Amino acid sequence: MTTLIMFDDDRADGWAPFALTRPCGELIFGRWTLRERLERVARTRVAGHVTRPWLRRYAEPGAPRCLDPDGLFAPCTAWNARAVPSLDAGWSGAPANLWVADRLAGVRLGADAEPPRADWFAAPRPRPGLPDRAVPGAWLRHPWDLVSAGSDRLAADLAAAPGPEAPELPDGCWRLGDAPIRFGEGAHVEPGVLFDAREGPIELGAGVRVRAGTRLGGPLYAGAGSQLLGGHISRFSGGPRSRVRGEVDRVTTLGYSNKAHDGFLGHAYLGRWVNLGAATVNSDLKHTYGPIRVGPPGARRDTGLLKFGCLLGDHVKTGVGTRLETGTVVGAGSSLFDPESPPRWVEPFSWGGGRSPEPHRRGDFLSTAVRVVERRGLEGTREFRDWLGDVWDEARGA
Incomplete structure (x- = not known):
């Protein structure tokens, strides 16, 4: 049986702030993570990720491990995490160079082939002698593509997702539009919720709770165990156990994150275990209505986007009243107040506030991270600490 592998190339290695803490295949784009999308198309599980060396002890529940790029065996299929296959793309087991939109997305090798080695994954090249096969799909070039293209992808995913539409809404709720509305097992919606399905479907995962006074605008997906606590939440895709309140538009959260208070958040992407203090807000439009630039001082890049809010890495926390400027990128593990x-x-x-925060000390960060996950009923294991400790060492040069 062919082993399915996802890999990050040298472009994905620069996807700040998320590439520091996780393989890019574990980022949500639309309804699913990039890995889950590939698994649906290939109809098999991804065995592991080939990614940055400091993630060798990556240990997130439900995600495959990271692999030694020099310890792989054929037969195998290696697929670039930035390549997004169409859900209806055909998939076969025949050896081939795999192309998406005229770019090499991966390679499928037979049992007698030499498997790829570490240098190939950074800059993949076609394997000589193999036929070429086109796979319908698209590419993600930059991390902000997850924001700018995320809502359209979410709408298409929800329209194609399996499962019956809810036969009727809960008592005391209202509906606008004709797009499908789906409820997972155990989802609970209080009276006084408006479902606006004029611009796309709405799906609530298993155990989701929606509080009275919430307006949900499609396309919208709330992962299992999430809580939607009030306000206008539209074009939102949330991983498991997300808590959301306020004015939220075109936002993705990887899950286990908390925006439980009022305040605007728009055109944004949040990693896991993010906590936004009360009245944290972001801007997603410049006063000049000009294109937004992103990046470190002296190396800022033009996104070409007129609306773009922020990218917040895993385990980011903000204090009460934090104001995030247009195009803000906050690195993983930061605590701002x-x-x-x-x-x-x-x-x-x-760590800290103002324009020049200080480094967040290693031991303090790890202790807080363990405390946070245990508050949600998960275990802060040794593997969890080792993974995040390796990330801190890489980022802070220890």
């Missing part, structure tokens, strides 16, 4: 807005580029594991 100050009436003054933080800089638009915050290095990983920063």
Whole structure:
């Protein structure tokens, strides 16, 4: 049986702030993670990720492990995490060079082939002698593509997702539009919720709870165990156990994150275990209505986007009243608290407020991370600490 592998190339290695803490295949794009999408198309599980060396002890529940790129065996299929196959793409087991939109997305090798080695994954090349096969799909070039293209992808995914539509809404709720609305097992919606399905489907995962006074605008997906606590939440895709309240538009959260208070969050992407203090808000439009630039001082890049809010890495926390400027990128493990807005580029594991936060000490960060996951009923295992400790060492040069 062919082993299915996902890999990060050298472009994905630069996907701040998320590439520091996780393989890019574990990022949500639309309804599913990039890995889950590939698994649906290939109809088999991904065995592991080939990614950055400091993630060798990556240990997230439900995700495959990271693999030694020099210890692989054929037959195998290696697929670039940035390549997004169409859900209806055909998939076969025949050896081939696999192309998406005229770019090499991967290679499928037979049992007698030499497997790829470490240098191939950084800059993949076609395997000589293999036929070429086109796979319908698209590419993600930059991390902000997850934001700019996420809502359209979510709408298409929900329209294609299996499962029956809810025969009727709970008592005391209202509906606008004709797009499908689906409820997972045990989802509970209080009276006084408006479902606006004029622009796309709405799906609530198993055990989701929606509080009275919430307006849900499609396309919208809330992962298992999430809580939607009030306000206007539209074009939202949330991983498991997300808590959301306020004015939220075109936002993705990887899960286990908390925005439980009022305040605007728009055109944003949040990693796991993010906590936004009360009245944290972001801007997603410049006063000049010009294109938004992203990146560290001296190396900012033009996104070409007129609306783009922020990218917040895993385990980011903000204090009460934090104001995030347009195009802000906050590195993983940072804790920000100050009436003054933080800089638009915050290095990983920063601590404090104002324009010059201090480094977040290793032991303090790890202790807090364990405390946070245990508050949600999960175990802060030794593997969990080792993974995040390796990440801190890489980011802070220990």
